[in-house]
Amino acid sequence: MPEGPEIWRTADVLTESLKNKPINDLFFAFDKLKEYESKLEGQKVNRVEARGKAILTYFESDTVMYSHNQLYGKWMISKNGEQPDTNRSLRVAIHNDEKSAYLYSASEIEILNRDKVNEHSYIQKLGPDVLHPKTTYEDILGQFQSDKFKNRKLTTLLLDQGFVSGIGNYLRSEIMFYAKVNPREKLREYSNQEKEALAEATIKLSERSYETGGVTNDEKIVNALKRENASYDDYRHFVYNRTDDRCHKCGTVIEEEKTGGRKIYYCPNCQLN
Structure with a gap:
């Protein structure tokens, strides 16, 4: 399983690829998240950050996507919507005019309100994140x-x-x-x-x-x-x-x-x- 440094580097790549760029298409594999495809289309991603071994994707509304890769989850980035050649199961796809971000094989994906992030069952149990900028x-x-x-x-x-x-x-x-x-x-x-x-x-x-x-x-x-x-x-x-x-x-x-x-x-x- 990737450790904190690898998760933070993934968050950096996602931020670079998605930040401040309007989403022109969005895909969620899980039925419970389908309603957010239309709700989040047209919005921008404000930032992506790691919490422990999870990743939080902050949209410009009060919506945050929580994802945890567990053992097999993996984010991949491509240009112009070209889907990577992989046998993994696609869980999330975020597209803008320049880049596409694909999340494969992750089993834990949730949509949260921004003010409820710290109440999430995983996040509230975390100790200080060793790589978080505010950790001393x-x-x-x-x-x-x-x-x-x-x-x-x-x-x-x-x-x-x-x-x-x-x-x-x-x-x-x-x-x-x-x-x-x-x-x-x-x-x-x-x-x-x-x-x-x-x-x-x-x-x-x-x-x-x-x-x-x-x-x-x-x-x-x-x-x-x-x-x-x-x-x-x-x-x-x-x-x-x-x-x-x-x-x-x-x-x-x-x-x-x-x-x-x-x-x-x-x-x-x-x-x-």
Whole structure:
């Protein structure tokens, strides 16, 4: 499932393609949304933004389209109404004179009133969105310092969208590595300094992944590996999905463990010593 950086990049592409351009045709696959095809035709899209792993499309009226891709949903953009060549099931299509935006395979699509967005069952449960422009370092640090979460294991907590939204499996391992913390502990077992490091890593690596299109590794390491003709998979991450490879920082062999049915990756030397 795409994580926060990928969802925000999708929102950016949709904003660039749709913002301030009158809609000349609209398609909804679900019968419950059909009435909005005519209601929204002729309107402009004001903006598109991410909330956790959902996307909100704001029309110039008080109407907002909520969509969540789940595992298989995907937005695609084309020019002049040319529909992409795909076997996916079309759920939504938004057309203007320049671009067309197609949403495929998503199962959760709703139309909301703008003043009711924060009352949506998914959105109201979200923690601070790590990439939202209004989210601060203090917001993220406050989550790590909160008594509400102190008895939760960090590996589980980092995937909880009610803790910090936008974090997924690759960012989880990368954040714990960058903060140099033992991934096996509960939140209460980390020092204040470690919690500060975790908050910093959460923001820094999420922003880095957003800006680079998915790379979380340090720029100097990435550039050095590129000069050695390393593949994208070799230089993209510090530890995620690099079992039995060498740590970019110390040369120790990266290990993996399964927790909650999903793997975490870590460096025994950088994180356990």
